[in-house]
Amino acid sequence: MVERDSVVTGYASYAPFRDKAAYAHTVEHSVYVASGHRAAGMGRMLMGALMDYARGRGIHTMIGVLDADNEASRAFHRRLGFEESAVLREVGRKFDRWLDIVFVAHHFS
Numbered sequence: 001m002v003e004r005d006s007v008v009t010g011y012a013s014y015a016p017f018r019d020k021a022a023y024a025h026t027v028e029h030s031v032y033v034a035s036g037h038r039a040a041g042m043g044r045m046l047m048g049a050l051m052d053y054a055r056g057r058g059i060h061t062m063i064g065v066l067d068a069d070n071e072a073s074r075a076f077h078r079r080l081g082f083e084e085s086a087v088l089r090e091v092g093r094k095f096d097r098w099l100d101i102v103f104v105a106h107h108f109s
Ligand SMILES: CC(C)(COP(=O)(O)OP(=O)(O)OC[C@H]1O[C@@H](n2cnc3c(N)ncnc32)[C@H](O)[C@@H]1OP(=O)(O)O)[C@@H](O)C(=O)NCCC(=O)NCCS
Pocket: 029, 030, 031, 032, 033, 034, 037, 038, 039, 040, 041, 042, 043, 044, 045, 064, 065, 066, 070, 071, 072, 073, 075, 076, 077, 079
């Protein structure tokens, strides 16, 4: 988490991907940078720290579930080496409309 003047300006976190034992080495992450602080390297810094933390704890795969229309997030994850898989249609719903999602994944060797 990044805090400026007691205001949170960015965070990255992860949680288990699924409960079943087969997924014990996979996590799903979130990353968010407040709008006035973007394009200055904070997202890369937060994800770099989170990825180091995950790798150090034996995580093999990190997954992000992105709004398929969120081009900024898709470009950001591609720059960090995440690979995209298929777009799934109408999985989410927000502001009275269906959202398509895309899964992005990064594997540690
Ligand atoms: C996606 C997000 C986290 C990026 O954070 P950021 O601090 O602006 O990103 P950075 O400045 O660290 O950029 C890292 C890299 O991604 C690229 N990138 C970031 N935003 C981009 C954009 N809108 N278009 C193209 N590339 C972009 C940068 O060019 C940079 O590449 P480089 O380091 O190789 O030069 C931020 O836009 C955000 O919080 N968006 C809203 C929430 C969200 O969509 N979260 C993801 C869902 S899990």
